[in-house]
Amino acid sequence: MDLELAILFLQQGLVSGLVIGSVYALLALSIVMIFKTSEVPNFAAGEVFMAAAYCALFLMVFRALPVWLAIPLTLATSFLVAALFRRGVLTQVAKASGSPVNLVIATLGLSYVLKGLVRRTGYGDTPRSFPALVSTDSVMIGQASLTRLDMAIFVAAVVVMAAVFWLFAYTKVGRSMRAVGMNPKAARLMGVNIERVHMLVWGLSAVISAIAALLIAPKILMTAEMGSVVTMAFAAAIVGGFTSLPGAVVGGFVIGIVENLVGLFISSRAIVVAPFLVIMLVLIFRPQGLFGGRFAIKKV
């Protein structure tokens, strides 16, 4: 490979990695938010992402609703379904048995239900294109080629991430969420409605997944299996430390960039392996993740 080509690949890998990484980062945020407040890894995150994309497709393409109505409806539906799942299923499971394993299995159950529902509609049987809300004309950044849609994905993802950080850092609701994550008993004693906070966290997490789906769906084509992209988000969350919101974002970008650079400089076959190699390296050299705190023994 000559130097000129290597520089082109490097530029393209970085830029494309940032775009796809911003979507991984959003999904990783949605996973980490739930894990921070309830210590349950949400294994339905990919299917929430997929179902939200199909909900928007149904409203925009098959019901011909205008974008300004279809998108808020999709986000509201995602919020409601996730919040009600938390209230109607997880709360009951937690009451019936305190084991977190049961909660994890309940999230797996949700993933199967959502995938089954999408398959039942028949829309998931063939790869479908989601209408891009922004033009796909090419734009050059240095020697790297991007589309306007790519730029919109990156900007929108960064805005959503900033909004999430603002929510957690500067609003009463965000502080309640953090308090529940740190010490639920103390939060309850301070008057925080724990159940309401859990519902809000699940709802908000689903909204973030839905936004990620709306951004990326025009690029990756829709199938009932599109939720598998969440594997990258889990990788991003692990790299970031799994309990750190900034870590999830950085992890998302790291995975996106590594994936592209490995594909360009090593082999296209290695793309799917790259995130797992990054996880292994992080677990070997910094087991708590890039932004995870030091290991502490929980007092019982």
Add this chain to the structure above:
Amino acid sequence: MQLSRRLLTLAGLCLAASGLSPVKAQEAGITANSIKIGMFAPLSGANFAYGFDVANAAKMYFDKINKDGGIHGRKIEVVLEDDRCNANDLVAAVKKLVEQDQVFLLHGGSCSAAVVAAKEYVVRQKVPLVMLNASGDGALYPPTDYIFGAFSISQYAVGGAMVDFAAKNLGAKKIAYVNHDDAYGAWNLEASKFDAEALKVDLAVESVSPTITDVTAPFLKLRAANADALVIVTYARPAALLIKKAAEMGFNKPIILSVTGTANLAQLAQNVGGPDALKNFYIQEVLSDLPGGPKIKWVYDMYKAAYPELSAKAEHPQTYMPYGIPSAMSIVKALQAAGPNVTREKFLEEMKKLNFDSGVMAGPVVFSATERAANKATVFIKYDGTNQTMVPGVFTSRWKYKG
């Protein structure tokens, strides 16, 4: 002592009687009036476009045979199972059909990776398996006595024919080639390399995962190869992503898509962002004519008559529908040749002798003592998102199984 002698005599008589008895045990799935065939295909799930209407086509052909009097007075009875193109579901369906439904033969499989998973069981049980439309090369090479397939096309032939077409018809000296990094892709690539060497063509190969979501890296490497044509031998979704990326990056060389990625052409045109992405675009096909063309119109007419409700829907018949006919024809021909006292062994022997033109596919169905892949011929069509124009000629691979 006398008792032992009597017992021995009785046992001897019993043995003799069993050997002389004119009533042999009935072959599974065969009665005086019926032949039970166990069919399996993806009737639901993400891959149902590969087999739902293919199974319908095979069923309607059997119905026609039944209406015409059946085979040696026996009517074909089909038991249909959903395999979802998933290896676990497919093997479960096969076991159910063999052990519970006691079928005479198996007729199914629309996805190679899934159907290959049934090979060991089928061979162990000595049940004939005639694939529906899967290539299933992994179960055909090395050949066994029980499995026949590639009625649509062998994947070796798919890969080799793509290179043959790009070199002969488009004059390509260097080909950018993308395949899957699985067994399917390996079969394609093996024959492609064989043909490339024979035609003195350079291949720049990128192998990608079937689940790839971002094709930027492989596409950039393919573009950097500065080839004369881009050959895509993948499933529909990665193919659409690559064609879309090519359009976004202003790639203007010919793009040729293998038959594995053409399940829904109208959807493909939408998925790549419209006809602009298909300005210099060819698809590989294994039918003898354009879909609905005069040579195969009878298949579409038969489908319309058999499934009026499905025909009324825009997405039916699915692209691969006619692929169900050659395998059904082969079963009927072999059953007829096996005669009224058909057994699985007789049926298998007749399958090995088949050599006929179905009129549906680009090439004839040809089996032999060592050949289990039915079809190796392909044609090519120029597709602009709306119109399809047949390119003259039949293209195939030089690759041969050497054992």
